[in-house]
Amino acid sequence: xxxxxxxxxLVVSTQxxxxxxxxxxxxxxxxxTGNIQNTNEDGKAVFDLASLEKLGVVSFQTxxxxxxxxxxxxxxPMQKLMDYVGAKGSIVTVTALNDYTTVLPLxxxxxxxxxxxxxxxGEYLRIRDKGPTFIVYSYDSMxxxxxxxxxxxxAWQVSRMNIE
Numbered sequence: 347x348x349x350x351x352x353x354x355x356l357v358v359s360t361q362x363x364x365x366x367x368x369x370x371x372x373x374x375x376x377x378x379t380g381n382i383q384n385t386n387e388d389g390k391a392v393f394d395l396a397s398l399e400k401l402g403v404v405s406f407q408t409x410x411x412x413x414x415x416x417x418x419x420x421x422x423p424m425q426k427l428m429d430y431v432g433a434k435g436s437i438v439t440v441t442a443l444n445d446y447t448t449v450l451p452l453x454x455x456x457x458x459x460x461x462x463x464x465x466x467x468g469e470y471l472r473i474r475d476k477g478p479t480f481i482v483y484s485y486d487s488m489x490x491x492x493x494x495x496x497x498x499x500x501a502w503q504v505s506r507m508n509i510e
Contacts, residue, residue: 367431370394375478376462380509383432391431395464395478398422401430404461408486411497412476413466419482421463424455433509440481443473443503450481450499452509458483458491462504476502 367386372394379390386392405420428438433452441447454460463480464471471477480502485491 370397378431378507381435406484408484418467419463420465421461424460435509437510439508440501441506442501443505448501479504
């Protein structure tokens with residue numbers, strides 16, 4: 347009985363920790379709201395560059411309408427970010443610094459290995475160069491990704507995401 351009580355208290359404390367994300371130390375680049383379970387500021391999940399990179403980055407090369415030739419994008423897998431914040435729902439509304447808004451199905455993130463790019467060709471994205479964060483698909487990986495639907499989902503200067 348005592349062991350069961352200890353195990354239950356461990357499970358409860360682990361769940362409590364899982365819902366409380368570390369607070370970023372630097373300038374906030376990205377804010378996630380809506381149907382998320384894990385937060386770090388008034389029901390939101392906020393991230394600076396270091397806290398995003400801590401999730402683990404991946405890279406791929408692809409062509410795109412915005413750069414000449416094959417470009418290397420490095421960033422956080424969007425599925426990993428959604429898992430980290432405990433996103434529940436079917437869509438994410440993405441808003442850029444200039445208030446451009448696009449809606450993406452959450453299913454895209456797993457199906458197409460979408461990333462939130464932080465770097466292009468090894469250089470951090472700057473605001474004037476589509477940064478600091480840019481949603482990117484690997485357009486060359488599947489013929490269906492090479493069309494306007496997916497280009498319009500590829501928001502740059504991403505600052506907010508709301509999960510519904």
